[in-house]
Amino acid sequence: MTWKDAGSWAGRDDGPGAQNARWHSTIKPWKAGEGAGSALLGFASDEGVRRNKGRTGAKTGPGALRAALSNISLHEPANLFDAGDIAVEDRELEAGQEEFANALAGLLRDGQFTVGLGGGHEITFASYSGIAKALGADGHWSLGCLNIDAHFDLRVAETASSGTGFAQIAEAEAAAGRTFRYAAVGISEASNTKVLFDRAAELGVQVLLDTECHLGNIDAVRGFVAEFAGSVDHLYLTIDLDALPASVAPGVSAPAGYGIGLEVVRAIVVAASASGKLIHADIAELNPDFDIDQRTARTGARLVNDLIMNRG
Numbered sequence: 001m002t003w004k005d006a007g008s009w010a011g012r013d014d015g016p017g018a019q020n021a022r023w024h025s026t027i028k029p030w031k032a033g034e035g036a037g038s039a040l041l042g043f044a045s046d047e048g049v050r051r052n053k054g055r056t057g058a059k060t061g062p063g064a065l066r067a068a069l070s071n072i073s074l075h076e077p078a079n080l081f082d083a084g085d086i087a088v089e090d091r092e093l094e095a096g097q098e099e100f101a102n103a104l105a106g107l108l109r110d111g112q113f114t115v116g117l118g119g120g121h122e123i124t125f126a127s128y129s130g131i132a133k134a135l136g137a138d139g140h141w142s143l144g145c146l147n148i149d150a151h152f153d154l155r156v157a158e159t160a161s162s163g164t165g166f167a168q169i170a171e172a173e174a175a176a177g178r179t180f181r182y183a184a185v186g187i188s189e190a191s192n193t194k195v196l197f198d199r200a201a202e203l204g205v206q207v208l209l210d211t212e213c214h215l216g217n218i219d220a221v222r223g224f225v226a227e228f229a230g231s232v233d234h235l236y237l238t239i240d241l242d243a244l245p246a247s248v249a250p251g252v253s254a255p256a257g258y259g260i261g262l263e264v265v266r267a268i269v270v271a272a273s274a275s276g277k278l279i280h281a282d283i284a285e286l287n288p289d290f291d292i293d294q295r296t297a298r299t300g301a302r303l304v305n306d307l308i309m310n311r312g
Ligand SMILES: N=CN[C@@H](CCC(=O)O)C(=O)O
Pocket: 052, 053, 054, 121, 151, 152, 153, 155, 162, 163, 191, 253, 254
C-alpha cells in the first residue's frame, strides 16, 4: 500500500483548530496501532467494468472521491486515516482483489471501520474477501450484504466482473457452509432480466425495487434496513452510485433512467451506519471521465462522510 493520491487531500484553509476542521486538514496516513478510527482504502480498478462490457474509467474513482471529500467540514472529532490504493494493473483483477482483501483484513484487525473507494463494483468481492479473512474464513458468523444498486450483480460468468460480485459471494458462502444473506435496494426491473430476478429469488435475496424507494415510503425503507441488520452478526454496505438518478450521478458506467433519490439513499446509509452492525462499507462505479462538474464525486463523498459521521 502506498500513500498515493496524497495530492488529493488539499483544499480551503480557514485557520487552525477543530472549529475549522475539514477532511483534508484532519486525515492522516494509516499506520498500525495508532488507535481505532475510520480508514479509507482505494481500489483503483475498472477491469471488472471492462469485462462486463461497460464504460471504463472507474480506476481513477478513488482519487476523485478523495478530492471531493477534501473540503467537507467536520463538526465532530474524527480519527480519519487513508490507507492508500490497491491498483489493478494489466488486467490482473483477481490478484488485485486478493491484495485488497489482505490490506482490508489488516485494517479490520487493527480495529478500523473501513470504507473502500472504488473502482468498479468488482470491489464487492474484494471487500467480502477481506471481511471473511478478518472474521475467520471458516467461522460461523453471519454477514449481511446490503447493496444499494440498480442491478443485482448476480451474473454467472466464466470470469469475474463488476456484474458477478454477489454470485461469487453466494458461492463462497455456500462453500464455507454459511447462509448467503443479501438485501438489494433500488433494483430496477428495467435493468435486470428475468433470469437475474429468478436467480435472486432462488438465493433468497431480499429486494426493494427502485419504485418502492421514495420519500412516501421512507419508514418502510428504513424498517427494511433495520430488520436486515438485526438479522445478522455483521453488516457490509456497498453503494453502487448507478442507483442514483443520472441527473445526480452521471459519472458511472450505466447511468440510471429512473434511479432512487439522494434523500432515500442517505436514509439507507445512515440507518445502516447507525445499526451498530456495520463492519465495512464501500462505494463503487464512480467514473470521473463521465462526471459533470464533480456531481457524482461530490454525491459519493457526501455519502462517505455521512456514513462515517453517523456510526452507531
Ligand atoms: N455492475 C453491474 N453492472 C450492470 C451493468 C449493466 C449495464 O451495463 O447496462 C450489470 O451487470 O447488470
